[in-house]
Amino acid sequence: MRLVFMGTPDIARTCLEAIYNAGHEIAGVYTKIDTPKNRGMKLSVSPVKEFALEKGLPVFQPRNFKDPATVEELRALRPELIVVVAYGRILPQSVLDVPEKGCINMHASILPQLRGAGPIQWSILNHCEETGITAMYLTAGMDEGDIIEIRRTPIDPMETGAELMARMAQIAAGLACDTIAAIEAGTATRTPQNHAEATYAPMLSKEMSPIDWTQPVRYVIDQVRGLIPWPVATAELGGTQFKIFRVEDAGKTTGRAPGTLLALTKQGLEVACGQGGVALVRELQAQGGKRMAAPDYFRGHPIQID
Helix, strand or coil: EEEEEEEEHHHHHHHHHHHHHCEEEEEEECCCCCCCCCCCCECCHHHHHHHHHCCCCEEEECCCCCCCCHHHHCCCCCCEEEECCCCCCCCCCCCCCCCCCCCCECCCCCCCEEEECCHHHHHHHHCCCCCEEEEEECCCCCCCCCEEEEEEEEEECCHHHHHHHHHHHHHHHHHHHHHHHHHCCCCCCCEECCHCCCCCCCCHEEEEEECCCCCCCHHCCCHHHCCCCCEEEEEECCCEEEEEEEEEEEEECCCCCCCCCEEECCCCEECCCHHEEEEEEEEEECCCCEEHHHHHHHCCCCCCCC
16 A cells, blocks of 8 residues: 655654555655754754665655645655654644545554543553553544554553553554555444543653652652653652652551651662652662662762651
8 A cells, every 4th residue: 555654753663664564655754853952952863764764765844734835745645545653743634635545543542541642651640550552543633533443451560651662662563554454455444432531641741750759659650650761750869859760669658758768778768658658769860970779879879868
């Protein structure tokens, strides 16, 4: 089938690679514009663009589709189907009307739950036990289209956002290829979403980073897991600001106030949480320092226990 692919991050690259290897004709690849990165402000290309250039696929990077000429450029590619995976743009109806077989999206949640930009991270932040990839037809509304298929997967209790993203990418790639094949064969089904059950997964922000120790230990753990790889949870411990990369349940109880530093052990730093729980901070990074095990850091930087 003749396709146009639209996507930007690693999960999209994994899907594009699978579709390419399946032998489909990829008429064009759309991805977000290159962005300045790090202190040198050197332009950084997306993972999708990187793969497309490696394979000699035509790359398009419009800022949006408001200009009719941009839509005409897409129409000139004559795609039968447009496949979208984490493109980062809501497509207008003028784009959705281009391919005769429609536009499909691999969305990283069990729709209608967690519509929006950050479903993988929010599945952890919301303490979900499972998530999935939903193959759906795109409409002008955000993640509101008919469902083709959902593939579910359990979330490991200590799995980080980055680890879950990597697993979900493989699920999405397989589902994308199978969905294209079903559409080509005319066997793809359509199930309308129940919009009354919709929940949302907005973009993450650095304002979400500070750990609230008044929350139960499980919630603190999920905050740390869900904010990896970005923006990463933070906490002030003993007067020093840290990024926090791993927290576990110490399996203890305490009557001390949440946020109290209870003990430094060979495993990590114990901190009082809400409901009498105790969190064990295992891995952290001081400002300007390296990510390391908490006991190793505090061996060289003694901390006052409350």
